[in-house]
Amino acid sequence: MKNLIVEGVRTVPGGTYAEVRIDGVCTVNGNLNCVVTEVDGTSTVNGDVTCDIIILDGTMVINGDVTCDSIEIDGSCVINGDLNCDILVVEGAMVISGDLNCETMEIDGDLKVAGETNCG
Secondary structure, eight states: OOOEEESSEEEEEEEEEEEEEESSEEEEEEEEEEEEEEESSEEEEESOEEEEEEEESSEEEESSOEEEEEEEESSEEEESSOEEEEEEEESSEEEESSOEEEEEEEESSEEEESSOEEEO
């Protein structure tokens, strides 16, 4: 499985990757499937995201649903869809326009959910 590493400014199609690391500015057009996503820069995904682990220290906008095992937000994240995860940690800011479904939630930052929240 290939990796997606962005250090400059790029627009890429969606796809399946082992690791996605964004240190620059990246737009992903299509669904993104990966094992690990790390964003230290700015990213927009126009599609659904399915990932084991998401670590966000930068800024990310996802125009679709997100399904993951673990998501850690130290930066800012907007999900224009639903978030389904096992573990959610928010130390930055997160806005979810849909529903939030998780098993464990730790919020030390700002979380806004427009839909229903189901935890535990």
